[in-house]
Amino acid sequence: MDLRVVGEASNGREAIDLVRVHEIDVLVMDLSMPGQSGLDALAMLRAKAPDMGILILSGYPEEHYAINLIRQGASGYLNKECEPKEIVEAIRTIALGRRYLTPSVADLLAQQLNRKDDAPPHEQLSEREFQVFLKLAKGETAGDIAKSLSLSVKTVSTYRTRLMEKMGLSSNSDLTYYALKNKLID
Structure with a gap:
């Protein structure tokens, strides 16, 4: 073996x-x-x-x-x-x-x-943005995310702003809906 x-x-x-x-x-x-x-x-x-x-x-x-x-x-x-x-x-x-x-x-x-341009929005996120996106979609707070990823809350907020912009979303519930619809979370 x-x-x-x-x-x-x-x-x-x-x-x-x-x-x-x-x-x-x-x-x-x-x-x-x-x-x-x-x-x-x-x-x-x-x-x-x-x-x-x-x-x-x-x-x-x-x-x-x-x-x-x-x-x-x-x-x-x-x-x-x-x-x-x-x-x-x-x-x-x-x-x-x-x-x-x-x-x-x-x-x-x-x-x-x-086809980079017509890829789904979540595939255009950086590694960190994708991590933060999934955590927000699961309902974690910026404070929780900051602690689990060893980042400051301000940095998490910056990632949130950037990923919301890239994905054309406006609220955390939009994020959750997107993640569920695309089967990224259960």
Whole structure:
């Protein structure tokens, strides 16, 4: 067997601690975790272990998150509905230092190259704007967001203003509606 599990974490904070203690080639991570989300943990994990492969396994359809996550440093993205052997294949590919793209994610990336202007508004947000957007959409306050992302409340407000402008939205309830309609949150 060429794969070995060196540890398990039930949330983003534990995943970061795990990376501090063990040398990990590929981290398999869910997006939805208690406390710190996979999206928030991704940036911190990238900073701690820039060469580690990160495979995101998620219940969300690829078209909603895959591109953003790959932009933010994920090495691959699989929907939980995939075959178990595909997970193993993805881990092996990522362990070789390559990205693992399913045909549908590769298609999405190719479409993005062709049409930046008519991409959905949320795909035009920066990493941080996207993080703040999701947290606001889930009803978190600027204070909560500032604390969880280690930012000032003023910085969070600036991100909020910028993302609202980019997306053409005017209130937090608009954000929530947009996120639900586009299946970015449950």
